[in-house]
Amino acid sequence: MRSRYANWVGGLNGDWLVSRQRFFGVPIPVWYPVDADGEPDYANPLVPAEADLPVDPAANPPAGFTESQRGEPGGFVGDADIFDTWATSSLSPQIAGGWRDAAGTGTDPLFEKVFPMDVRPQGHDIIRTWLFSTVVRSHFEFGTVPWTHAAISGWILDPDRKKMSKSRGNVVTPEDLLKEHSADAVRYWAASGRLGTDAAYDTGQIKVGRRLAIKVLNASKFALSFGDVDGEPASLVTQPLDLSLLAGLRDVVVKATAGFEGWDFSRALEVTEQWFWAFCDDYLELVKDRAYGAQGDAAAASARATLRISLDVVLRLLAPILPYVTEEVWSWTHEGSVHRAAWPTVDEVPAGGDAALLTAVGSALAAVRKAKSEAKVGMRAEVPSMTLVGPDAALAHVRAAETDLRAAGKLTGSLDFAAGDEVAARDVELVS
Structure with missing residues (x-):
């Protein structure tokens, strides 16, 4: 995308048109003298002093003239055009930061804190x-770029892989989607x-x-159903499975943070979501x-502390993506907003722990579930004996x-173990 910008700048070979013939917009503060024949002299424009800006030439006469001279021989006419949208929206970083107040006499202290900004999100078109x-x-105004990154x-x-646009008539407005989903x-x-x-566009x-979002609610209700953790949660985590889950979470914190810092929010979502589903589908069941x-008691305390630590961290990781459900769950146990909370760190x-442990045990549990499903018995059916095969x-x-x-x-x-290429259940005895 940077090359597209560079190619555009490198290819400029003329003046850039900034005027438009529309009614609404910022008027161009220019007048033109009218000669004795009543014709505007466009070659000799009249411009206001900078201190007099902003000026609407359709409402104000230029210096040295009166309103009665508008359109008269020896008088003036105002420029009828307005600036194009880019002439004003190009100041959006300055306006958002409070570069000038309404009177044009001062600057908001916020401006020094936010300009240049970190990122401009926009389309490539x-x-x-x-x-x-x-x-x-x-x-031109500051001798610097307006932001350090542009997220394009x-x-x-x-559904036909065509660009959505109003002119094509294939636009889907979000109101119904928001209500339904x-x-x-x-x-x-x-x-x-x-x-x-x-x-x-994919429903x-x-x-x-x-x-x-619903899973976040349900998993959170279970994780918090045991009440407050007695003592410092980190000191209570002792079980291998718990430490394995948290090892994976440490890795997610690093990768998700790097994703957001690099404006790669889809990657941050991907790694967080993968961990969360393993948390729900495997860890919670185990x-x-x-x-x-x-x-x-000690084993229970380890599990409960792990649940609380995991929930506190993953809610903050998901908050930029699922702001409403995470705010709701956060409010159950915390004062203030999750969106004002500190971003999680590996500390x-x-x-x-070893993240591979949960993966292996999760695969073993999946093998047991598969055997029960193939036998058409419920997941609560007992297994009096089984052999688990897999890599050492x-x-x-x-x-x-x-x-x-x-x-x-x-x-x-009995649970026997045997070497194999992948984790699988063999010789499963079931009691329905």
Whole structure:
């Protein structure tokens, strides 16, 4: 995208037209003298002093003239054109920062804090107009760029992969989508698109966002159902499965932070969402029995502390994408807004675990579920005996969290291990 801007600037070989023949807009502050024959002399424009700006030439006469001379021989006429939209929108960073007050006499202290800004989000179709004109104005007025990054998005495409536009009549307005799926779901879809690429309008993706938001609510209710954690949560985490989950979360914090700092919000969402679904689908099922106290107080405390730490961190990671549901859940246990809370760091998450452990145990649990599904029995059916096959490293991880696997899979009897290329369940005995 940078090359598109460079090519445009390098190809400029004439003046840039800034006027438009429209009614609404910022008037061009120029008048023209009218000669004795009543014709405007466009070669000798009359311009106001800078101190007199802003001026509307249709309402104010130039210096040295009276309103009665408008349009008369020996008098003046005002320029009828207005500035094009880029002439004014090119000042959007300055206006947003309070560069000049309404009277044009002062500058808001905010301006020094926000200008130049960090990023300008915009479409690639207005690089040569909005982006170019904003850079030119900032360079002219301040000798600097108006922002340090430009986040260039693509177009929204309809189901036929054509650009959505009012002229084509294929635009979908968001009101109905927001009512049907929620603002978080629509925002999730928007955040799934990568910068610089076109994004297809996809209600299926919006539905995935809604499902994710609902899952945040439900998982949070379970994680918080055990009440406050007694003591410092990080000091209570001792179980291998818990440390494994948090090892993965530490990695997510690093990657999601790098994604947002690099304006790659879709990558930040991707890594956070992957971890969250593993948290819901595997970890919560594996740890549920222990969290309720079936393995003793210390093991339960480890699970409950892990749940609280995980929830506090993942809510902040998801907050830029799902602002409403995360704000709701955050309010259950915290004062203030999640959007004003500090961004999570790896220092908040206990270290020492191996993320591969949860992956291995999750695969083992999936193998048990598959065996039950193929046998057409419920997931609560007991397994008196079973052989788990898989690579040695994966089996070692499973052994470290065997008690959690047994509880989640209802493995009530012997569990044998055998070498194999991938994790799978063999010789599964079931009691329906």
